[in-house]
Structure formats: structure tokens, C-alpha cells
Amino acid sequence: ETGVTQSPTHLIKTRGQQVTLRCSSQSGHNTVSWYQQALGQGPQFIFQYYREEENGRGNFPPRFSGLQFPNYSSELNVNALELDDSALYLCASSLYGQGELRMNTEAFFGQGTRLTVV
Amino acid sequence: GQQLNQSPQSMFIQEGEDVSMNCTSSSIFNTWLWYKQDPGEGPVLLIALYKAGELTSNGRLTAQFGITRKDSFLNISASIPSDVGIYFCAGQLGTNAGKSTFGDGTTLTVKP
Numbered sequence: 001e002t003g004v005t006q007s008p009t010h011l012i013k014t015r016g017q018q019v020t021l022r023c024s025s026q027s028g029h030n031t032v033s034w035y036q037q038a039l040g041q042g043p044q045f046i047f048q049y050y051r052e053e054e055n056g057r058g059n060f061p062p063r064f065s066g067l068q069f070p071n072y073s074s075e076l077n078v079n080a081l082e083l084d085d086s087a088l089y090l091c092a093s094s095l096y097g098q099g100e101l102r103m104n105t106e107a108f109f110g111q112g113t114r115l116t117v118v
Numbered sequence: 119g120q121q122l123n124q125s126p127q128s129m130f131i132q133e134g135e136d137v138s139m140n141c142t143s144s145s146i147f148n149t150w151l152w153y154k155q156d157p158g159e160g161p162v163l164l165i166a167l168y169k170a171g172e173l174t175s176n177g178r179l180t181a182q183f184g185i186t187r188k189d190s191f192l193n194i195s196a197s198i199p200s201d202v203g204i205y206f207c208a209g210q211l212g213t214n215a216g217k218s219t220f221g222d223g224t225t226l227t228v229k230p
Binding site (some may be wrong): 090 | 122124139158159160161162163165177206208210214215218219220221222223
């Protein structure tokens with residue numbers, strides 16, 4: 001068990017609706033990355049949050065947005081859901097530092113949220 | 119964007135056999151990672167490689183970081199039924215562990 005928890009585990013939404021997914025990072029980690037994993041494919045990087053700000057983004061439209069809170073937990077929000085948004089959404093927490101005291105660890109993944117858009 | 123090509127897509131082997139899978143990229147990566155994903159779970163890191171030419175083992179698993187920095191392979195020796203799952207390679211450009219580009223996986227089935 002990684003210590004990264006995601007909620008909910010499963011979710012069914014209707015096209016056009018909005019959804020919020022949640023992730024609690026592992027103790028001691030300050031960074032949360034979100035990935036989308038479509039069936040039969042590898043995870044695709046959506047974005048990362050570090051120090052409560054977006055720290056890099058993959059090829060996803062603006063209707064995918066996020067937040068990071070002072071306790072390092074994070075939310076992924078998707079507006080105007082489309083059928084193609086159906087996927088497993090994974091979050092990964094890690095410890096990331098910059099500058100001379102750079103401390104970077106491996107990323108630990110949660111079990112994911114399975115989103116189905118109908 | 120960067121793409122990782124993993125092969126083979128799937129493998130069906132007998133328990134006790136050795137397994138080899140690889141990953142190639144059109145771009146250079148500074149870090150190569152190998153993950154395993156079981157059904158209903160997130161990927162779990164098996165091996166991390168940080169230097170071109172590096173050969174690293176983790177139990178029955180051995181992985182190598184290609185000299186060109188555009189490829190990597192993973193070997194599993196003496197496979198057992200619990201090796202079943204999907205194996206992903208991933209590449210990183212920098213040192214930020216959370217930003218990885220993943221391949222589409224190799225599905226391994228082990229027959230007892």
C-alpha cells in the first residue's frame with residue numbers, strides 16, 4: 001500500500017456534467033501529479049501541482065483543472081464531460097525540490113478513480 | 119509529443135520461463151522507469167534507471183538503460199504466476215518524479 005488515497009473509487013456521470021476527483025498524498029510528499037489512463041493504454045500526464053500551483057501540464061484542454069491544498073492534497077476537476085473522458089484517473093504523489101537542496105523521490109500512485117461518462 | 123513504443127503488446131508464457139520486453143522512444147530520456155500494474159490498482163515502481171548503460175536488478179527482474187538513451191529493456195527470470203499483470207515503461211526528461219511519459223504496456227500471462 002502506497003499511502004496515496006483517491007476518492008471516489010468509481011463514478012458514473014452524464015455527458016455535459018462536471019466532476020471532482022480527490023487525492024490525498026503520502027505523508028511527507030509535497031507534489032501531486034494527475035494521469036488519465038484509457039482502457040488498454042498507459043497513463044497520460046494531465047498536470048502536476050507543487051506549492052499549490054500548476055507545475056507543468058500535458059496535452060489536455062482547459063476544462064481539466066485542479067487545485068492543491070495546504071496539506072498537499074489535491075482535486076482534479078473536469079467540466080463539460082465528454083464520452084471520451086471515461087477512463088481511470090490516477091494521482092501520484094512525490095517529494096520534489098528545486099535548487100541546491102533538490103530532493104526528488106519516486107512517485108507513488110493511488111488506486112485510481114474509474115470514471116464512466118454516459 | 120514524445121511517444122514510447124513498448125513490445126510485445128502481450129505475452130503468454132509457461133511458469134519458469136524467462137521474459138524479455140522492451141521500450142523505444144524517438145526522443146532521449148534522462149530516466150527510465152519500469153512499473154507493474156495489477157487489475158484495480160495503480161502502477162507500482164519496479165526499477166528506476168538514471169544513467170545511460172546502467173544495468174539494475176531487483177530480485178528476478180533486470181532492466182537496462184540503453185546507451186542511446188532512447189530505449190530500455192526489462193527481463194524477468196524464472197517467471198511465477200504472480201508475475202501476471204501489465205508492465206509499463208516510462209521515461210522522464212528531468213528529475214521530477216511525477217512527470218513521466220508512459221508506454222502502452224505489455225500484458226503478461228503466466229500459465230502454471
